[in-house]
Structure formats: C-alpha cells, structure tokens
Amino acid sequence: DQQVKQNSPSLSVQEGRISILNCDYTNSMFDYFLWYKKYPAEGPTFLISISSIKDKNEDGRFTVFLNKSAKHLSLHIVPSQPGDSAVYFCAASARDYKLSFGAGTTVTVRA
Amino acid sequence: DAGVIQSPRHEVTEMGQEVTLRCKPISGHNSLFWYRQTMMRGLELLIYFNNNVPIDDSGMPEDRFSAKMPNASFSTLKIQPSEPRDSAVYFCASSYSVGEAFFGQGTRLTVV
Numbered sequence: 001d002q003q004v005k006q007n008s009p010s011l012s013v014q015e016g017r018i019s020i021l022n023c024d025y026t027n028s029m030f031d032y033f034l035w036y037k038k039y040p041a042e043g044p045t046f047l048i049s050i051s052s053i054k055d056k057n058e059d060g061r062f063t064v065f066l067n068k069s070a071k072h073l074s075l076h077i078v079p080s081q082p083g084d085s086a087v088y089f090c091a092a093s094a095r096d097y098k099l100s101f102g103a104g105t106t107v108t109v110r111a
Numbered sequence: 112d113a114g115v116i117q118s119p120r121h122e123v124t125e126m127g128q129e130v131t132l133r134c135k136p137i138s139g140h141n142s143l144f145w146y147r148q149t150m151m152r153g154l155e156l157l158i159y160f161n162n163n164v165p166i167d168d169s170g171m172p173e174d175r176f177s178a179k180m181p182n183a184s185f186s187t188l189k190i191q192p193s194e195p196r197d198s199a200v201y202f203c204a205s206s207y208s209v210g211e212a213f214f215g216q217g218t219r220l221t222v223v
Contacts, residue, residue: 032210034210034211036214041216041217042216042217043115043202043204043214043215043216043217044154044202044214045213045214046211046212046213049210049211089154093210097142097144097159097161097166097167097206098156098159098167099156099212101153101154101155102153103153104153104154
C-alpha cells in the first residue's frame with residue numbers, strides 16, 4: 001500500500017524555468033516530510049524538509065509547500081539548473097524512524 | 112566524515128549462493144537502516160536498528176534475509192540462499208535523530 005505517491009514519473013523543464021514536483025500522501029499521522037535527490041549510481045541525498053506545523057520552507061532555490069488539508073506537498077526549484085537533473089523522492093514520517101518514500105520523479109533540465 | 116560507506120558497490124552471484132552486504136554508518140549516528148530499491152516497489156525499508164539493536168525487521172522479505180549490527184560502526188545484510196528476484200540496489204542509511212537519514216552509495220546486487 002503506497003502511502004506516499006508521486007504521480008508524475010518524469011518532468012522536463014528548460015534551464016532557468018521553474019520545476020514543480022508534486023507529492024500526495026494518505027496517512028494522516030504523517031507530520032514530517034522530506035525531499036531527497038538521487039543521481040545515478042549514488043544514494044539519495046537529503047534536500048529539504050518541512051514539519052506539519054509549517055506550510056512553507058525555503059532553502060535557496062528550493063521551496064517546499066505543504067497543504068495538510070489536501071495531504072499534498074510540492075517542491076519548487078527556481079531557477080532550474082542542469083545540475084538539478086536527477087530523481088527526486090518525496091518521503092514522509094510520523095515522527096518515528098520509518099520513512100515512507102514515493103516512487104520518485106525524474107527531472108530533466110534542458111539547456 | 113566520509114559518510115555512510117557500503118561495500119561492495121557491485122555484486123554478481125549465482126543463485127543459491129550466500130551474499131553479504133556491508134555498511135559502516137556515520138560516526139555518532141545511533142540509527143541504521145537497510146533499504147532495497149527495485150523498479151516495482153521503489154525504496155522499501157527492510158530493517159531498522161537503534162543503538163545496535165534491531166527494532167523493526169518487518170520489511171525483511173523472507174527468512175533468507177538476515178541483518179546484524181555487532182557494534183556501532185558496522186552492519187551486515189546477508190541473503191542465504193540468494194535468488195534472482197533478490198536482484199536490486201541495497202542501500203544502508205544512518206541518522207542521529209528522527210528525520211533526515213544519510214544514505215550510502217548502495218550495493219547493486221545481481222543474482223543470476
């Protein structure tokens with residue numbers, strides 16, 4: 001049972017434009033959300049997180065938005081750069097150890 | 112810190128053989144996780160250790176899989192006997208607190 005869903009397997013965006021990645025979750029106990037980035041042949045690396053007490057968290061070019069009522073979060077990357085081409089995983093936890101991951105979205109930034 | 116270190120990076124083995132994957136977590140981290148990534152199931156948690164003690168192994172697929180953490184700086188994941196359907200990328204991750212986990216580069220296992 002997939003509790004975290006990333007319905008877009010891929011996204012192509014032009015360099016300099018905004019990338020928007022979406023994630024939906026079903027477990028209302030989730031209260032901490034993370035985004036990981038993964039390059040080929042490497043492990044996922046932590047990118048940004050947000051607690052359920054917030055609706056927005058920003059770190060440089062990366063912003064995560066959380067809509068608790070809709071059980072939806074999104075990651076905005078602006079401006080997109082070629083080095084952002086990677087697989088992005090959404091993850092969620094109920095403040096315990098267990099992270100539930102989405103299937104990932106492959107982002108390709110075109111020059 | 113060098114990060115989470117996994118070995119080997121690649122493993123090709125014949126069906127029925129024993130496979131041992133190794134992990135050295137980040138020094139000071141008290142939680143260690145083993146994940147498996149497949150096309151069908153994505154990233155799934157196999158087992159979680161806290162302070163070297165297995166807390167949750169409900170993700171371990173079968174008795175053929177076992178994991179140990181004899182000390183704070185070393186863990187193994189063993190598959191015996193291995194089967195072709197075990198082919199996947201296995202990740203080890205560690206963390207200090209609830210939240211961000213730091214992943215190793217993974218071991219790509221191919222069972223033929």
